[in-house]
Amino acid sequence: MTRHFSHVIATGVFWLGMYLALVLAPLFVLLIGPTPPGLGFLWDLSMALGFAGLGMMGVQFVLTARFRHATTPFGIDIIYYFHRYVGIVLLVVVLAHPILVIVDNPATIAFLNPFGAPWHMIAGTVSLLALIAVVVASVWRKALGLAYEPWRWTHTALSVAAVVFALVHIEGVQYYVASPWKRLLWRVFALTWIAVVCHVRLIRPYLLRRRPYRVVSIAQERGDAWTLALEPRGHEGISFQPGQFAWLTLGGSPLLMTEHPFSFSSSPTLPGGRLEFTIKELGDFTRTIGRVPLDAVGFVDGPYGTFTIERHPAPGYVFIAGGIGIAPIMSILRSLADRGDRRPLLLVYAYRRWERMTFRDAIEELRARLNLTVVFVLEEPPPEWSGERGWITREVLDRHLPEDRRLRHVFVCGPEAMTQAIERQLRGLGLPLSHVHSELFELV
Incomplete structure (x- = not known):
């Protein structure tokens, strides 16, 4: 286990170093060879922030390209969160570029006038406005x-526009890129970013079209949830680890960008490559799951994610779920039951009402097949309820966590606020941070 964690940390440090190198390399390369004379600290800092900002914009495409080797040390959910918050930092960096120029030389504010500014300055303004629109629409979607x-369509179009107009701006200004080889460098960067976009939006969807699935059953669960079962058509399907997730497209082409991320709720040992997703009615798309026709065509891009016991061997496990966050945990429990695993397990599952608790009956069935202790926590319990009430608090966890709690690995999945609160409670109870694993399923 020590070697495993050391490898994960080393791999993570490597990819963080790669991120910084990709962001800063264009700036350092531009400083090689002849450079224009310095025009003061604020001016040169503004230019550096502009180039670094464009480098960050390009790397944003790479972060969401779902390259497994790069996402495995962190989990793709963390990568998407990183992508979101880096977008805010990126906007601040890019905004600082024109602000510092104007502070250094107030006359340059005239370049913001679209009716009198040179074309390349207009391109810079359009790039900035597109970037602002991307961040605002993403944070407050x-x-x-x-x-x-x-x-998703708008996000992609505006992101590409922001990069293209920024490159036009740099080409027109020619500050630091006057030499032919430096202009060629930026064109290579641009082509690389375009290639990443084409891979994500065209090549990968095209390959998925060659591996279709069909819907074979739809079962209604408690709590406005549905379990959708799919089987591969004309191929062997995919292998996944219990607890992982995939992007699912239903009733259309993967080229249409209508995919949505869902956790597997089934064991990976189901015959015939069968996959099951349990989906709660929460949004425009998920409210239509119950009306998906049998034999509908589907496409599955996966598996992804590190929320799995396969990466974290332990003498026993603790699972903490809230709402539909039970879905990936059910995949893990079902897999352990299929293997005949008798390690001690604790499930703490919070829901609002008893009669609406998703998988309540399936969990009771799993007790007979596993060494499983279950603690239900109800926010609105029935009058006769004698179990835990309210939320999963530190006191609730302290009452039910086993004596060997520091040896167990803990898997937490639920609404973001709940997950963050439980992580704090577990730290307060002395559990090692390396033993606590969370799934952040609110990706966008």
Whole structure:
């Protein structure tokens, strides 16, 4: 286990170093060879921030390209969160570029006038406006009422526009890129970013079209949830580890960018390559799951994620779930039952009402096949309820965690606020941080 964690940390440090290198390399390369005379600290800092900002914009495409070797040390959910918050930092860096120029030379504010500014300065302004729109629409998507599918198209189009107009701006200004080989360098960067976009939006969807699935059953669960079962058509399917997830497209082409991320809720040992996803009615797309016709065509891009016991061997496990966060944990429990695993397990599962608790009956069936202790926590319990009430608090965890708690690995999945609160509680109870694993399923 020590070697495993050392390898994970070393791999993570390597990819973080790669990120910094990709962001800063263009700036360092531009400083090689003849450079224009310095025009003061603020001016040169502004130019450096502009080039670094464009480097960050290009790497944003790489972060969401789902390259497994790069995402495995962190988990793709963490990569997507990193992508989101780096986008905010990126906007601050790029905004600082024109602000510092104007502070250094107030006359340059005239370049913001679209009716009198040179074309390359207009391109810079358009790039900045596109980037602002990307960040605002991403951070406040739900508050603005933007549906998922239109947002994805808009997000991609605006992101590409921001990069293209920024490159036009650099080409026109020619500061630090006057020499032919430096202009060629930026064109190589641009082609690389375009290639990443084409891989994500065209090549990968095209390959998925050659490996279709079909919907073979739809079962209603408690709590406005549905279990959707698919089987591969004309191929052997995919192998996944219990607890992982995939992007699912239903009833259309993967080229249409209508995919949504869902956790597997089935054991990976189901015959015939069968996959099951348990999906709660929470949004525009998920509210239609119950009406998906049998034999509908589906496409599965996966598996992804590190929320799996396969990466974390331990003498026993603790699972903490809230709401539909039980889905990946059910995949793990079912897999352990299929293997005949008798290690001690604790499941702490929080829900609002008893009668709506998803998988309540399936969990009871698993007790007979596993060495499983279950603690249900109800926010609105029935009058006769004698179990835990309210939320999963530190006191609840301290009552039920086993004596060997520091040896167990803990898997937490649920709403983001709940997950963060439980992580704090577990740290307060002395559990090693390396033994706590969370799934952040609110990716966008």
